Amino acid sequence: MQKETKGFMIRLHDTAKSPGPARRASALSFLQGTASPPNKENGGLASADQSRRPSSADTPAPATRPTQLQQGTTFKNMLQRDDLLEDNSSESDAIGRYFWVMMTELLVLLWEPEKQNERLIVMTTRLHGWGIRTKHLPTIGEAIGEACRRVLKNDWSSIMQDGWTWWWGVTSKQMAKTLYVCEQDHARIITQSWELCKERSSTLQLGELFFKELNRMAPHIMFLFKRPKIIQAAQFVAVVDALVAFVEEPEAFFEGFKALTIRHIKYGVKAEYAKAFGKSILFGIETTLAEAFDDETREVWQMLWMRASSCVARALNVGTNPVVVSLVQGDVDKMRDSINCSERGLRFEWLTNVDINGESISPIYWSLKDGNIAMVKFLVADLLTIRADREMYYYGREVLFDRHPDIVLKLCQECPDVLIDTLLQGLMWHSKEVEDGQLRVNYYIQDLYCDPDKEPDVWKQTLAVLVTEGHPRMFAHPVARKLLEVKWKRFGRNYFLIVQSVYVLILTLFMIGHVEHRHECSYQPIRYVTGSFSVLFTCAQAAVCFRHFKNGWIANNEILFNAPVPSWIADTSNVMRLLSLFLISISSFVDCCDCTEDWLEGTHNGKYVVCMGMNSVAGIILWGVLMQSLVLSTRLASLTYTLGLFGREILRNLVVVLVFVCSFGTALTALKQEHCSTFLLAIIHLARFVLGVDHQAISFVDPLGLLFLFGFIIVVVVGMFNILIAQMLGSVAQVAEATVGFAMQHQASICIHMESIMPMSWRKEIYGEMKFDESVTFDSGHAGPSGAIQEMEPASIRNSAYYFPDRVLRFTGDTSPKDPWPTTNLEDSSAQETARIAGKTSSPAL
Structure with a gap:
């Protein structure tokens, strides 16, 4: 009987809502008329204290929770915007409205009586503040029941009456308990x-x-x-x-x-x-x-x-709950036994969600927070295991990424190597059949590629996470490499070539007008053209920066002391590009033709000196930026990454060298040594001495000055430069461990920047061309899960540590989604083999 009456109440609720605003307004109107706050004499709904009439409460729409507002705000004012209430509506309208909201929310929780009781406690406490008392409950029940009868008319039956009587009896009993607590203060x-x-x-x-x-x-x-x-x-x-x-x-x-x-x-x-x-x-x-x-x-x-x-x-x-018990105890074997009891149609739900008091918690993130790496590895591997019965395939990739859109970021930050290998390993399928020396390989990279509609911020997409939070060794995995390859070939390479061709053009004009023929006024038009191009592309990059700032794409720039800047100029190479264009834009429009003869005669013209200085710096930067083109080759890209590491090491050491030069320069200036009459001259003298262009200076140094000079040689020339050499050798060894990974990470970084300047419509179009929604076949034409691209790879990949032939677990027997998966020796051996491969492919700890 209870089940039938619950079912009736759901139908009653749906039927009462379905006729639309007119019928619903009729029900509310009757309810309002019946439940209007009368005086104490008629025993209605009003409080014994007339000052407690409801005049300070909010009665929200059904989708929201009721909240109290400032004292003095009436029910009518709160709901005046609702199309069901007219200007002449009374405060009793709000009471009827609130009970309608209350019924709606409680009926939604009909099959969850514990949560329903919690909401009832909250709602009833609020109703008490509005003047509702225990003695009013019978009247309220009659009013609501009569309203439903008038709305449903001939559809109302004795079964419905019984259902309503049962439900209101249960509800009013719980309300009475809370009202009693409030009434007794x-x-x-x-x-x-x-x-x-x-x-x-x-x-x-x-x-x-x-x-x-x-x-x-x-x-x-x-x-x-x-x-x-x-x-x-x-x-x-x-x-x-x-x-x-x-x-x-x-x-x-x-x-x-x-x-x-x-x-x-x-x-x-x-x-x-x-x-x-x-x-x-x-x-x-x-x-x-x-x-x-x-x-x-x-x-x-x-x-x-x-x-x-x-x-x-x-x-x-x-x-x-056995899943929660397994998580609390951190027992992977218990978790496996618990999950094996689940329906195959609900297995992914069990693996990705635990409901605790209305709070949805991810078992994966729970285990990550507890530091239980083995549990996380098991959960991710089980979700990404492809199972099949005679009717369909079961693959938890979509559920995993829908529930954990930031899982790649979490894994990179908290347990990179092993878990990234485990995750990426589950996004790949290899055929065991060789066709003309090649194998079919499915790469399930839809969620790694990222739909621009779901994640428009390129800096939050998987490729960007692997660059900013990951390690270059992660790009050694075939899935990460394939993700980069797809993006690079489809748009990254072409955009990069266009950008680089612009700088090649500017560099060519710059070499002609500012370097080779810098003293010839007849080449001033070329300098104007160079400056115009520089201004144009400076504005273009400024527009990109503004777009990034507008979209909230902000990152920290190391050379600007980690200041937050638009993501485009968080990259050092883009900052250098902007700087070179800015310098060329200024120097190109400064007419130095009249200064050339003075310079050649030895007369220093300040304007000419500044122009030449800007051209010198711009020339170095332009040639340095051009080296980024080496990224087109994996081998050459690793060289540019190595040079970048060397550059950072040199800059760090130069800071220390500069401190030592200043300290010894101060000592020589204080001793009034030859060529060191001022602090600046002492600095220049020591710099020339280090570079070997000032040999006569030692003969003019007294013994104490010679002692300081000797100390300078030991500390700076011998000590610091040997330390620099040792650090650079260490960097070479580091790069040699993962040359390909460094090269691909550098390429991925450029690809991300290129995607960030693409129009959104083009990004969506390219994503649509991937056809991720279509099923991808396995061997013999079996249509498997969607979300992948299929490639024919050389059969030699069977020697790779990442090769796992046809990892689909196939089961015979009943195909009902309500049945659990059979626990077979096949599955056990597959799990052992997966663990073995994961161990084999794991990278060293970072």
């Missing part, structure tokens, strides 16, 4: 008594009372309390504060209760521990209050704990 009694406890005893004393009594009553649970007693005492007191909040602000209590429950389930707390914990708390309060703990206070606290503990026990009972 339990909140005041509890708050006052608890404040008195805190006045009479310190937090440490209260905690000690709770702890000792709990130890006496339930010594078997004391293993849970491992922290220092001062911290433990504060936590005990915080629990009681939460209980007080339960009776005062139940909605706030339930919100904070979710995180509290999750923490305690992870600690291993069980529902049966709640009884002993509650008794110890009541004992501590009674002992502290002494004579102030009268019968009324005892009854109020007992009722509070009875109501709160039922919510606590229900939430903690989730911890008995």
Whole structure:
């Protein structure tokens, strides 16, 4: 009967909603007329205190939770914007509206009675503040029932009447309990008594009372309390504060209760521990209050704990779920046994979601936070195992990335090598059949490629994460390489060539007008053309920076002291490009023809010196940027990456060298040595000495100056330069370990920057051309899961550590999604082989 009446109430709810605003307005109108707040004499809904008429509450739309607003705001004002309410609507309209909202939300939770009860406590507490009392419940039930009868008319039946009577009886009983607590002013009694406890005893004393009594009553649970007693005492007191909040602000209590429950389930707390914990708390309060703990206070606290503990026990009972137990204990074998019991159609749900008190938690992220790498590896590998019965394929790739869109970032940050290998290994399928010396390989890279509609920010896509958070060795995996190859060949290479061709053109004009013929005024037009191109492309890059800033694509730039800048200029090479174009733009429009003769005659013209200085710097940068073209070749790209590492090492050492030069320059200046009459001349003298262009200086140095000069040679020339050589040799060894990875990471970085300047429409068009929504075949024409591209690779890849032939697990027998997968020797041996390969392909720890 209960199941039938529940089903009826759902139909009643849907039917009452379906006729549209007119019928719904009719139901509300009747309900409002019946439930309008009358005076005390007619025994209606109004409070005995007429000043408590509902005039300060919000009655939201069904999709939102009710919230209270400032005092004085009427129901009518709150709902005036709703099309069901006219200008002449009364405050009773809002009461009817709120009960409609209340019914809607409670009926949605019909099959979750515990959550329904929580919402009912919150709603009823609010209704009490609006003037609703226990004696009004029968009238409200009659009003709602009559409204439904008038809406449904001839569709109303005796079965519906029975269903309504049952449901309202259950609901009103729970409401009566909460209204009783509010009517008896339990909140005041509890708050006052608890404040008195805190006045009479310190937090440490209260905690000690709770702890000792709990130890006496339930010594078997004391293993849970491992922290220092001062911290433990504060936590005990915080629990009681939460209980007080339960009776005062139940909605706030339930919100904070979710995180509290999750923490305690992870600690291993069980529902049966709640009884002993509650008794110890009541004992501590009674002992502290002494004579102030009268019968009324005892009854109020007992009722509070009875109501709160039922919510606590229900939430903690989730911890008995075998999946949660496995996560708490960190036991991979138990997790495997638990998952093997699930329906094959729900297996991915079990692996990716645990519901604890309405909070959805990922088992993968749970295990990551606990540092249980083995568990994470098992969960990811199981999700990415391809299983098949005689009817369809089951592959958890979509579920994994839908529930964990940032999983690549998480794995890169918290456990890079092994888990990235495990994840990427599950996104690849190899055929075991050789066709003309080649093998079919499916790369399931749809989620790694990233749909621009779902993730428009290129800096959050997988390739960018692998560059910014990953290690170059990750690009040694075939899936990462294929992802880069697809993007590079489809748009990255072409865009890069266009950008580089612009700088080649500017470099050519620059060499002609600013370098080879810098003193000839007849080449001034070429300099103007060079400057015009530079201004044009400076503006283009400025537009790119503005677009990145507008889209929120911000990153830190190392050479600008990690200042947040648009992502385009977070890359050093792009900063150098902008700097070179800026310098050329200035120098090209400065007419230095009249300064040339003075310069050749030895007369230093300031304007000419500045122009030549800018041209010198711009020339070095332009040729340096041109070296980035070497990325077109993997071998040459590794060379540019090596040069980049060397450059960083040299810059770090030059900073230290500069400090030593300044210190010894100060000493020589103080001794008034030859050529060191000023500090600046001393610096120049030491720099020339290091470079070997000032040999006569030593003969003019006195013994003390010679001592300082000798120290300078030992520290800077011998010490620092040998340290630099050693560091550079170490960098060479580091690059040699993963030359291809460094080269591909550099190429990937350029590819990301090229994608960031593409119009969104082009990005969407290229993504659509990938046809990820179409099924990709396995051997013999079997249509497998979608989301992949298929490539014919040389059969020699069978020698690779990443090769795993036809890893699909196929099962015969019943194909019902409600049946669990059979546990077979085939699956066990496959799991062992996957573990063996993962171990074989794992990179060294970073």
